Amino acid sequence: MPTAREALLDAAYTSLATRPWTAVRMVDVAAAAGVSRQTLYNEFGSKDGLARALVRREADGFLAGVDRVLADRTGADADRLAGVAEWIVRAARANVLVRALVTGCWSERLPSGRPVRGLSAGAAGVAQRRADEGVPGASELVELVRVRVEEGVGVPGEVVVRVAVSWVVAPGAGGVGEVVRRLL
Structure with missing residues (x-):
């Protein structure tokens, strides 16, 4: 069973499918998660805090996916590299927040997840303080993935x-994995 925090983040993410972030109401998120509005505010402090935590969770999940692909040592290096490219494209197509994180193209429909400067350290719990640090921008996220690839495969x-990010923006014919294999 998910924690109240995860249920709230899931409810906030689900809300984005039907309305822009500016129209997402905290009372509706709390109700969808089955918790009180006070629990939501205790957990995230504000709607901005919820937004930062939501975007941070999606960024962390995306990077965990990269790590899972790289951890599979059964294939050749070219297959693992193609797998990373395929994961980037698949994740960005399936998740609007990951797409925005990877491309840097944020719609007004989405929460930005940008940090709040000057937040006091005691204002939120450890998980929220991590989210309050903000999320990586597109270039920082690309760098995080690049470093993981180099550490995991050694190339x-x-x-x-x-190539994967360009495929997210402008898909080509065939699969991105095949393009990566041909490049190697």
Whole structure:
């Protein structure tokens, strides 16, 4: 059973499917999660705090997916690199927040997840303070993936990540994995 925090984040994410972030109401998120509005405010402090935590969770989940692909040591390096490229494209197509994180193209329909400066350390719990640090921008996220690729496979990852991101923006014919394999 998910924690109240996860249920609230799930409810906030689900709300984005039907309305822009500006129209998402805290009372509706709390009701959808089955908790009180006070619980929501205790957990996140504000709607901005909820937004930062939501975007941070999606960024962390995306990076965990990259790590899972790289952890599969059964395939050749080219297959693992193609797998990373395919994961980037698949994750960005399936999740509007991941797409915005990867491309840097934020719609007004989405929460930005940008940090609040000057937040006091005691204002939120540890998980929220981590979210309050903000999320990586597109170039920072690409760098995080590049470093993971290089540490996991031992080859430069810049081309793999850039090809995958370009595929998110402007898909080509065939699959991105095949393009990456041909490049290697």
